[in-house]
Amino acid sequence: MATKPTTRSSHRDLTAAERTARLLGLLPWVAARGGASIDEIESRFDYPRKILLADLTALIDENELLDGHNVFSVVSIDWMLGDDYVQVRCPKWMLAPMRLNSDEAARLLTVGRAVLSLNTDTDTDPDPDTDFGTGPGEDTEIFTLTRALIKLQLMLDDAKRGLNTRHKYTERVEKGEFDANTDISIEVNLGNAKKTTLNELRRAVDEHKQLTIEYYSYGRDVISARTVDPVLVYSHSGRWYLSAWCHTAADMRNFRVDRILDHRVSGDVTDIRTIDNPTPIALTGDDLTEDDLVVTLILNHEGRWAAEHYPILERRELDDGRLEIKMVVKELTWLARVLVQLGPQAEIVSNDSAIEDLRATAAARILERYR
């Protein structure tokens, strides 16, 4: 039995366009099924109950709307305020749902491909042809999702495709002849972490296992052992993170999975935590604090790559063709690395002699390696 519906939109007013979109979706859907309950319509179309009842009432109350044309010449609604059940009759051509446009198809194709990439089990570079799980006997969810993605690919074209085309593509999937590389226009890599590591971290989250990890803190250039209670494995902006309670810091931390050098189960989690709504700020820590430093650099033409590569607060084109940027610095070691990488491509704008010396000190340290 369906659970009681809760609409995502129930906390806000819908615009007229949003309500119209829902109405156009629900009318043929209800008609195709012979009828539906208010509860089900509310849940299926994210249509807050109060607004749904008002809109249905308004539709029925208005009889003469157009000169010789009214909604009832197209759609007939059998419902009264207070009823729980709605019946709709539509002309045959309206019974199918509205077509997805190419933007909608592309978005769904993107999430579908991302989910399929989660299901590759090997740790080697994935072969896109076998990555897709197209053959019969494959996992039902993957196979069903694959079929849906092929249909989305056809919708991207935004042209009308007949039954024959649909059958042709479905047959190719069922025979395992589908080539994801040339037949699908979107591919997604959620992050560059070892799949075995990801799977083991996810298992630790699911089974509430405590881990001891060896972690490379890139910003400080320090490797440390930490005991953590894993909470969530999550991809953000193309990188995998482990959100975990760190017993060393006595706080939640986000660890880049590709910087976890080693990990092992070291116990059971006793205080189980959850993150209901991971957000970019929670994961990347981009919020400024009192301890953070803001550094200004002026980049010459060769150094402009840094403005794309690192997160920056501000940028300003100078009259001489150089680019001034401001960056948030949480670790001086991180800044030292950036300054040596940029070398003569960046001028440091600073009154702080410690910043001025950073580049020289770091360069000297690395130079020792070559003596």
Add this chain to the structure above:
Amino acid sequence: MNRHQQKQQRLVNLITLLLRSRRPLTAAELRAKLTDDAYSEDKSEEAFRRTFERDKKDLLAIGIPLTVTKWDFGNPAIDHYGIEDSVYAERDISFTAEELAALHLATRQVRLPGVEEPFLKTGIPSEDEIEKVVPDSGQAGLGTVGELPFDRTVSKLAAAAAKGKCVEFHYQRPDQKSSYVRTVEPWRMSFDKGHWYLVGWDRVRSAERLFRVDRIKIRVDRIQESIREIDRATHPVGKGPDLRSMKPWHYGPTKSVEVKILVDATLASWASHNSGVEGTPQPDGSVILTLSVNNPDALRGFVISMFDHVEILEPSELRDDMIAWLKALV
């Protein structure tokens, strides 16, 4: 009826009128046929036009394929509005309940802006339908696991790839002082290392190329698509580079050079994973990585990122370049 309901009513009636009309209609004809305060003759022409423009935008936002044709029976040519016959999916591709359930489950696992709206056209699958596809899907294991950025440029280019249409756009790399027009046969869109890329064939350079979408310096609606489709028999979709295995030092115009670097034991596994190369382990736990390098500047950046945990062994020219770079900063 409040004004929101009135507007909604007007949108539904506009759609009904356009769908049922035998021919496209002008704005004046729509105004005459619709009984709505906002379109009444009491309102000025300017006020009507403003409302009509907003209504058109809303119809497009809902996903109604509004068409505009200029007919010049009189002089000047007047816009006539219609809705494509294919607005509904009858006899077209449509999803089974299981496929919708699988797609909806995917949208729960990976977040993307604007990805929930398509289900307003098809109905959001119920938990029972989702359970049929993935038993126990309601449990914690299938919550959100990731999010991606997305914008209309990506969907426009992906659609062009699906349609087999060549595209033209302005593109500027950070090392270029201005943008250049590129003409590309798009093969696919690829999300890797946090960025969207267009992979395709550059017609002018006659070579496969990658373009970062955030470097495309033109409004998405100005990206030109060619009218004629690409002949796939003579211009097949290529595989293109495997972005997952590409590293910054692979992108460059110079001939590939074999470079050996020695990484300390502390960072051996990290360097090996991030370079995509297994390397030759040494007795002390360090590792020698052999890399193919087309871009020495990018390789220098990678080596410096590991501070004094790594050194370039050979070729001697690159080792000397690194020493000179560092000495200039000391």
